Amino acid sequence: MTEYDQKSEFSQRQARRRALERLHAEAARRDVNEFCQFVMRDPKGRLWRQAPFHRAWHELLPLAGPVRLLIVAPRESAKSSQMVVARVLWELGRNAELRTKVICSTDDLAAKLVGEIARHILRNRRLQLVFPELRPDPEGPWTRSQLRVVREGFSKDASD
8 A cells, every 4th residue: 555545544533523424423412311311421421321320321411401409429420510510511512691509518520520611611621612702802801709701691690
């Protein structure tokens, strides 16, 4: 195989990988479970593979209206990452006009989750592929306790 053939094959593989990535991004825009598996990573940096109970948790949350949901599950079962970080990112990506509030047992834990949401918005390449418009508002707060993303409308309140 010549050097030209190798470069051509490499280019074709890259083009296929980009096309597949675009298809996954489109699915992730429509389905929160696809979003979780395409965008989110576990603490070791591997892409998430959701358990059936994670999918069930997302099905319990309607796509509109106020929601009150209590999930009781063991530690390390991805309650915070699945139901707070991932869901807030997906919801804000679909509608930047939303306002959410992260409420936890301590302010420190809430600040950690808000910080994780902020890091995803700033640095997660796959999140940016799925929701390219989801980015910090240069005029709004971007702190430990408040984030404001770019919106069409005007609001005194932060997004998160």
